[in-house]
Amino acid sequence: xxxxxxxxxxxxxxxxxxxxxxxxxxxxxxxxxxxxxxxxxxxxxxxxxxxxxxxxxxxxxxxxxxxxxxxxxxxxxxxxxxxxxxxxxxxxxxxxxxxxxxxxxxxxxxxxxxxxxxxxxxxxxxxxxxxxxxxxxxxxxxxxxxxxxxxxxxxxxxxxxxxxxxxxxxxxxxxxxxxxxxxxxxxxxxxxxxxxxxxxxxxxxxxxxxxxxxxxxxxxxxxxxxxxxxxxxxxxxxxxxxx
Ligand SMILES: [Ca+2]
Ligand SMILES: [Ca+2]
Ligand SMILES: [Ca+2]
Numbered sequence: 169x170x171x172x173x174x175x176x177x178x179x180x181x182x183x184x185x186x187x188x189x190x191x192x193x194x195x196x197x198x199x200x201x202x203x204x205x206x207x208x209x210x211x212x213x214x215x216x217x218x219x220x221x222x223x224x225x226x227x228x229x230x231x232x233x234x235x236x237x238x239x240x241x242x243x244x245x246x247x248x249x250x251x252x253x254x255x256x257x258x259x260x261x262x263x264x265x266x267x268x269x270x271x272x273x274x275x276x277x278x279x280x281x282x283x284x285x286x287x288x289x290x291x292x293x294x295x296x297x298x299x300x301x302x303x304x305x306x307x308x309x310x311x312x313x314x315x316x317x318x319x320x321x322x323x324x325x326x327x328x329x330x331x332x333x334x335x336x337x338x339x340x341x342x343x344x345x346x347x348x349x350x351x352x353x354x355x356x357x358x359x360x361x362x363x364x365x366x367x368x369x370x371x372x373x374x375x376x377x378x379x380x381x382x383x384x385x386x387x388x389x390x391x392x393x394x395x396x397x398x399x400x401x402x403x404x405x406x407x408x409x410x411x
Contacts, residue, residue: 208305210250210258213386214239215286216270221279223253228347228355229312229388239288239299241266257303265290265297265370265384273318275343284316284352287385288370290378296325296371297384304366307393311356314385315339315370324382325374329367330358338373352385357392 211227211234213220220236221227232251239245239262246259265288272285288297311331315324316339323340337354349355360366370384 208250208256208258208307209388209390210235210248210256211386211388212237212248212260213283213286214262214288214384215268215283215386219282219286221282223251225279225283227279227283227312227314227386227388228349228353229310229390234283234386238268239265240268259302261300261302262288263298263300264292264295266295267291267381271318273320273343275345276318280343280347283314284385285318287314287317287383289317289381289383290371291381293372293378296369297382298367298369299384299387301366301368301389302364304360304364304389305391306360306362306364307391309358309360309366310390310392311358311366311368312353312388312390313337313339313356313368313370314353314387315383316341316343316352316385317381317383319380322380322382323373323376324370324384325372325376326354326356326370327368328356328358329369330360330365331356332359339370 211232213234213236217236220234223233224231233249233253235248237245241263244259244261248256248258250256267289269289270286276284290297311328313326315326320342323338325336326339327334327336337350339350339354341351344351347353358366370382372378372382
């Protein structure tokens with residue numbers, strides 16, 4: 169009897185403790201939801217594993233950790249990290265780029281070569297290399313698509329579904345010694361809605377010879393919303409001046 173009473177008293181204390189603690193726990197949960205979520209800017213080198221640029225490498229966007237994925241046709245890559253190396257829930261599904269190629273342009277050296285000299289290729293005018301990003305935090309993004317073939321007379325045709333008007337860019341040409349818009353990459357401004365989808369493509373330029381191929385070397389996804397705490401300060405800043 170005594171033991172039962174003791175247990176009962178102990179259970180009552182535990183219940184009281186829960187009642188006292190619960191509002192605190194709820195308040196903590198509310199705070200963590202209200203705080204800005206982890207930045208969703210990230211860099212992806214599409215190519216051979218272990219062959220990514222260093223995190224000091226900016227390319228045409230922002231420096232930060234480079235995810236590296238072979239992004240084989242029909243596969244979904246997960247475990248991505250943001251520029252700071254923190255895990256993000258974003259997944260990357262690739263469809264259409266059937267060949268992963270290591271093709272060295274002697275002109276691209278150092279980290280530029282690590283990004284550009286490995287890439288997916290499509291040789292089918294009706295089949296682009298498509299990257300379907302999911303679980304992207306809704307918001308405004310600047311998207312850079314690296315789409316340069318090592319052959320300087322072959323171009324690629326890029327676009328982002330979530331860019332208003334869905335404009336297409338033609339990317340290619342001799343390496344100018346550094347990244348240059350429409351030579352090594354195209355720049356897009358995209359709005360990610362509640363679906364969290366962000367889809368980008370690199371395909372054969374209309375009327376070009378499909379046998380020459382079109383490349384997808386990598387991508388940078390830069391969130392341009394500015395949070396109250398200044399954690400995310402925007403994209404490259406080139407967008408507003410270039411349009
Ligand atoms: Ca090279
Ligand atoms: Ca690489
Ligand atoms: Ca690459």
